[in-house]
Amino acid sequence: MCGIAGLIHRDGTANIGKEMTAMLLSLRHRGPDSTGYALYGGPGRNDYVMRFKVAEQEDTKKGFDIHDEIKRRRALVEERMKSLGVNVLAREDATEYAYRYRIQYDGDMKKLADFIEDVPKVEILSFGHALELIKDLGDAGVVSGQYRLDDFTGTHAIGHTRMATESDVDIRSAHPYWAYPYNDIAVVHNGQITNYWAMRREFERRGHRFMSNCDSELLAVYTAYNLDQGASLEDSLKESIDDIDGVFTYLVATKDQLGMAKDTMAAKPMVLYESDQLVALASEEVAIRSVIPHEIDTSDPYDGVVRVWQA
């Protein structure tokens, strides 16, 4: 089933970590397997934040030398970053296997990402000036507590609570997906994409990488490709209505925009609240109510609808 949620503050920053946790906890019944956040801090940051993992949560429970192996992988990542001229400003260990690095780097983003992900079991979760992507197993309460998200301030966010139906229960298959290798773009999706394999093969032939077998990852790659070709976010969302087969509702966030698209069958839910100060949307209204307790007017976007909001 899965639940998705998004919000964007149009008049400044707010505690989006706490808000998104409330929304995702309200959607917990739609999927308790994993929870993910794409949180966008305020503008003006010159350095990058890179979030990456070197193992799956499940890996840490297997074998005798996994803990040493995790250290080896992390050291190898640091060695490769150093060799490409990355200046690490700060390191935070969110968990034993997932980290947040604040870095300075002015080289080729794709080269850096490919070099780091060449280390076995290493995956960059996000890279950007504003974006921080956090995902792990369990509900929003568990993940928020684990990664200390309750004090995260920013302008906008998207989130996902997952019921695994077509791929594994692991961080690799959890949403959101970062639109590798582009800064600050993330995607969450609710639905099934039926031309996933055909489109995946097409993108792989063009050199794009897929880290999972989850059909939702296709939307991140698809969006990244379109933006790279010069399309606006709105154009990409509109094109996806024709290009993507299946039933889907998905959200895309960039450093200063939040967008949504709904397929032509309108088979996957989305409820929208819109005001001059705040836009909130979610699979169910109960999530919007968790951040806006007073009575409001909401609506269901119809089939084939695409919307984009500016932070």
Add this chain to the structure above:
Amino acid sequence: MAGVTTKPKSHVSLEMGMHTEALAGRSQQRFFDISEENVGYGYPDAPDVDFNKRAEVDCAGREPRDINLEIRSLIRQGYGTIVLNNPGAKHSLAVGILNRLNLIIKGSCGYFACGLIDGPNVRISGRVGWACGENMLAGTIVIEKNAGSQFGAALRGGDLVCKGSVGGRTGVDQKGGTIIVGGDTGAFTGFMMQRGRMVICGDAGKNLGDSMYDGTIYIGGEPVSLGVDAVWAEMTAGDREWLARKLKIYDIKPAGGVDKFRKIVAGKQLWNYDNLEPSEKKLVL
């Protein structure tokens, strides 16, 4: 099933125009044999309630099951008017009420609000999520704001009214009753509709009335397209009189009045009923 008779030729539902033709063969029509004086009967164990006896329920911080149990308990105590405060868009509120009752919900509901009800009159001041009034048998539900998809799915009787706009697949598999939408509806509205009436004051999405077997859809605006086997039909003075009367009950005033409404019915090209069992069919073929 005691009290069930087959009356294919003449029945109150036919006289009321709930559907137009009697089905034959394996898809027989079966009606409860309800005499005129017993219309509006209650269930044998339905508690007698006093509409002047009023109770308020605060839904904040409570599970839907807990709230629904309290509604039942209040009905058993004879409360005929119950007010739900702070519903918070919770799912499955006020489902399965088989009793006379005035229910006032102050706020918004989530999915499956007031599903499977038979008898109560419900007013919801906010919005409802997916499948409000699903399988409702009798009574009224009036929603002041918007509604989600599958509004009135498999509705069997009663009036289901949304004064705002509703999502896609409104009245999917509708089997009776009346659905009234003050605003617009989404795609596939009236999909596989079998009985009853639907009134759309605004516009409709694509494939309106797709694969409808029977029933009537009235639309004041424009549909993006009609579905398979949905066809335009002539509006009669009776249609307009019924529309005006029905909309007046719920204080819905469509722009331009009822004169601009048009009617959609089944083209019946998809009808494929016969009297043969599948095994007999093989022999014939």
